[in-house]
Amino acid sequence: xxxxxxxxxxxxxxxxxxxxxxxxxxLGDGFTAAVISFGSGLVVLIVLSLVIPQGRRGFAAxxxxxxxxxxxxxxxxxxxxxxxxxxxxLSVATQSLAVGIIGVALFTVGVVAGQTVSGLLLDRxxxxxxxxxxxxxxxxxxxxxxxxxxxxSLAGGVHAPPVLIVLPFLVGAGIxxxxxxxGRLRQRVGTPLTAxxxxxxxxxxxxxxxxxxxxxxxxxxxxxxxxxxxxYIGGIIGVTYIFLAAALVSYTGVLLLGLGTVVGQVVTSxxxxxxxxxxxxxxxWQSLLMSSLAILSVVVAAVPWRWARPAR
Numbered sequence: 001x002x003x004x005x006x007x008x009x010x011x012x013x014x015x016x017x018x019x020x021x022x023x024x025x026x027l028g029d030g031f032t033a034a035v036i037s038f039g040s041g042l043v044v045l046i047v048l049s050l051v052i053p054q055g056r057r058g059f060a061a062x063x064x065x066x067x068x069x070x071x072x073x074x075x076x077x078x079x080x081x082x083x084x085x086x087x088x089x090l091s092v093a094t095q096s097l098a099v100g101i102i103g104v105a106l107f108t109v110g111v112v113a114g115q116t117v118s119g120l121l122l123d124r125x126x127x128x129x130x131x132x133x134x135x136x137x138x139x140x141x142x143x144x145x146x147x148x149x150x151x152x153s154l155a156g157g158v159h160a161p162p163v164l165i166v167l168p169f170l171v172g173a174g175i176x177x178x179x180x181x182x183g184r185l186r187q188r189v190g191t192p193l194t195a196x197x198x199x200x201x202x203x204x205x206x207x208x209x210x211x212x213x214x215x216x217x218x219x220x221x222x223x224x225x226x227x228x229x230x231x232y233i234g235g236i237i238g239v240t241y242i243f244l245a246a247a248l249v250s251y252t253g254v255l256l257l258g259l260g261t262v263v264g265q266v267v268t269s270x271x272x273x274x275x276x277x278x279x280x281x282x283x284x285w286q287s288l289l290m291s292s293l294a295i296l297s298v299v300v301a302a303v304p305w306r307w308a309r310p311a312r
Contacts, residue, residue, distance in 0.1 A: 114172020
């Protein structure tokens with residue numbers, strides 16, 4: 001059940017990536033597209049937090065937790081639990097800057113590699129809400145297969161600036177951190193709605209500053225915006241999958257949430273790039289092999305193999 005929901009997160013992530021990438025390409029400004037995506041999601045979350053009783057209780061718990069930290073430190077909310085939005089901002093900005101050029105599949109495999117490495121480290125260190133999760137042989141093999149999937153996607157070379165290949169890896173590491181931080185914050189405030197709200201407040205602030213600096217130093221923001229409504233729903237999609245991730249990570253752990261997400265994300269990415277290819281997207285055989293390896297990595301990491309259980 002948890003892995004199935006994680007796969008849905010992956011589907012939504014892939015769709016959001018292509019929408020934001022297309023908006024950035026149409027505007028000629030990835031930073032503006034990222035601000036639109038995060039800002040629209042923030043508006044939705046503010047409305048929900050005001051209307052839904054759970055949202056109001058969660059916000060009250062957030063304020064109370066911050067005050068307790070200042071007074072006595074007992075079960076308070078430290079500043080680092082408010083920083084998940086920084087990783088979200090990097091993710092949306094990279095979508096807007098890179099996906100329109102390298103395609104969804106190539107973006108996805110970079111994210112897969114980053115999530116795999118970061119997820120193993122975060123689970124082992126106990127940063128996530130599930131506490132310390134053992135690094136079993138099965139989890140290591142599953143992670144290695146996910147990394148192999150990323151390597152396959154780069155076979156034959158990629159005709160894109162190197163920075164557009166490195167950024168998705170950093171995004172993947174950031175997504176794993178974001179899931180862990182949002183899960184911990186959810187435990188403190190009692191609802192994933194408030195954790196998601198905090199995520200979008202931080203991300204919108206970071207992206208707004210980045211857009212201001214970009215406008216003052218590089219190029220002013222666009223004055224003409226595309227009319228197609230579907231280009232502006234990336235924020236709503238982001239709200240949905242970040243909410244789901246914050247709710248799920250306590251049950252799955254950071255790595256398994258990431259690997260389950262990989263299945264939905266990779267398969268959806270292959271379909272999107274096949275129907276709507278970009279100039280630097282990998283070939284179909286690479287995409288199919290990559291998706292097969294990614295799915296296998298989830299099976300190996302998730303199935304409770306006897307030899308994979310940690311010794312007592």
